[in-house]
Amino acid sequence: MDDLTLSDAERLRYARHLSIPGVGEEGQLRLKRSSVLLIGTGGLGSPAALYLAAAGVGKLGLVDDDKVERSNLQRQILHGESGVGRPKLESAKERLREINPHIEVVCHESRFTPDNAEKLVAAYDLVIDGSDNFPTRFLSNDACYFARKPLVYGSIFRFEGQLTVFAPHLGGPCYRCMLPTMPPPGAAPSCAEAGVLGVLPGIIGTLQAMEAIKLLLDVGEVPLGKLLCYDALRTSFRTLRLSPDPACKLCSSEASLRSIRNPETLTDPSCTMPDIPSISVDELDARIRSGKPYVLIDVRQPEEHAEHSIPGGKLIPLDELPGRLEEIPRDGEVLVHCKAGGRSARAVSLMLESGIPGAINVAGGIDAWLKRSGT
Numbered sequence: 001m002d003d004l005t006l007s008d009a010e011r012l013r014y015a016r017h018l019s020i021p022g023v024g025e026e027g028q029l030r031l032k033r034s035s036v037l038l039i040g041t042g043g044l045g046s047p048a049a050l051y052l053a054a055a056g057v058g059k060l061g062l063v064d065d066d067k068v069e070r071s072n073l074q075r076q077i078l079h080g081e082s083g084v085g086r087p088k089l090e091s092a093k094e095r096l097r098e099i100n101p102h103i104e105v106v107c108h109e110s111r112f113t114p115d116n117a118e119k120l121v122a123a124y125d126l127v128i129d130g131s132d133n134f135p136t137r138f139l140s141n142d143a144c145y146f147a148r149k150p151l152v153y154g155s156i157f158r159f160e161g162q163l164t165v166f167a168p169h170l171g172g173p174c175y176r177c178m179l180p181t182m183p184p185p186g187a188a189p190s191c192a193e194a195g196v197l198g199v200l201p202g203i204i205g206t207l208q209a210m211e212a213i214k215l216l217l218d219v220g221e222v223p224l225g226k227l228l229c230y231d232a233l234r235t236s237f238r239t240l241r242l243s244p245d246p247a248c249k250l251c252s253s254e255a256s257l258r259s260i261r262n263p264e265t266l267t268d269p270s271c272t273m274p275d276i277p278s279i280s281v282d283e284l285d286a287r288i289r290s291g292k293p294y295v296l297i298d299v300r301q302p303e304e305h306a307e308h309s310i311p312g313g314k315l316i317p318l319d320e321l322p323g324r325l326e327e328i329p330r331d332g333e334v335l336v337h338c339k340a341g342g343r344s345a346r347a348v349s350l351m352l353e354s355g356i357p358g359a360i361n362v363a364g365g366i367d368a369w370l371k372r373s374g375t
């Protein structure tokens with residue numbers, strides 16, 4: 001790809017950019033030479049990737065290891081009916097090529113983990129975090145901090161969304177200044193648990209794309225030290241000030257996390273609550289295969305259980321659990337799972353407090369179980 005000039009086809013495609021002061025041919029070439037890493041191709045990553053591709057950002061890196069589910073389609077607009085059951089990156093790449101064949105789309109079909117974070121972030125100009133969990137947000141923050149790359153942060157919950165840019169090297173705080181300690185798994189419900197109005201990630205993801213383009217073009221003012229909060233029900237945008245925390249473990253002068261190799265720095269996205277006993281899906285499989293009797297409780301909703309379930313699992317949705325504790329044996333192991341490990345961690349916590357000492361969380365939930373069996 002020649003990134004020194006625009007072809008006739010590109011000139012035509014980007015004509016409405018070429019006429020904007022602040023973009024023009026120079027800006028368009030800048031976008032063409034730029035690269036963005038998108039963590040997650042779900043609700044936030046979908047609109048962000050579509051607009052960045054359409055705008056002509058030369059290289060888009062996508063990192064995700066998930067498959068498209070039908071319940072994703074209400075908001076994850078990179079994917080369509082033909083993508084259901086296929087890796088998200090496959091359908092994402094097809095769609096982005098259709099939107100703009102002049103750009104390069106690089107698929108990193110894996111999780112964004114402490115093992116690959118440093119290398120992935122180093123290969124791009126900036127990062128958009130479109131993930132839905134705290135460990136990944138801490139990890140993207142830390143990796144971007146050490147690489148001195150801007151991180152465009154977005155998050156959503158039901159009818160509310162937030163957006164900011166973390167770039168301590170340009171001034172402003174990092175994510176750990178806003179949230180010094182990682183909440184335990186299950187503290188914030190996922191879209192699967194809480195629900196989300198589909199347009200909301202469209203709005204926040206599109207704002208993320210806009211901030212990324214401003215950073216790449218070096219135009220305007222990016223929201224460093226400002227958290228934009230969108231309330232869809234009130235149709236309001238509020239801006240909260242975020243200041244660097246003088247006690248931040250990562251970015252303050254007192255920082256104790258001085259190295260990207262510090263095990264606390266790149267927090268393991270698969271971490272489970274430290275005081276909650278847990279087993280992996282491989283260990284669960286070994287228990288089932290051993291032929292010994294086992295008690296397995298699924299704390300998801302009935303419609304989730306009907307779609308996929310683990311053999312022998314008894315359904316007790318988390319919201320019904322307090323009233324149904326009597327159904328659970330007090331002796332022996334009680335293995336508890338949900339979709340990804342969050343709700344089951346809360347269920348195990350409740351069981352342990354309620355005199356069920358054998359409660360054990362299945363880390364990663366049915367998502368990890370299905371992934372393991374290649375479903």
Ligand SMILES: Nc1ncnc2c1ncn2[C@@H]1O[C@H](COP(=O)(O)OP(=O)(O)OP(=O)(O)O)[C@@H](O)[C@H]1O
Nearest residue numbers: 040041042043063064066111112131132136191192
């Ligand atoms: N560490 C990570 N590395 C790569 N991708 C990630 C990581 N953490 C989350 N993701 C991806 O971010 C996306 C988040 O999308 P979204 O919040 O819309 O939810 P979902 O998990 O696809 O759907 P649902 O919660 O309804 O099951 C998902 O595609 C998920 O696989």
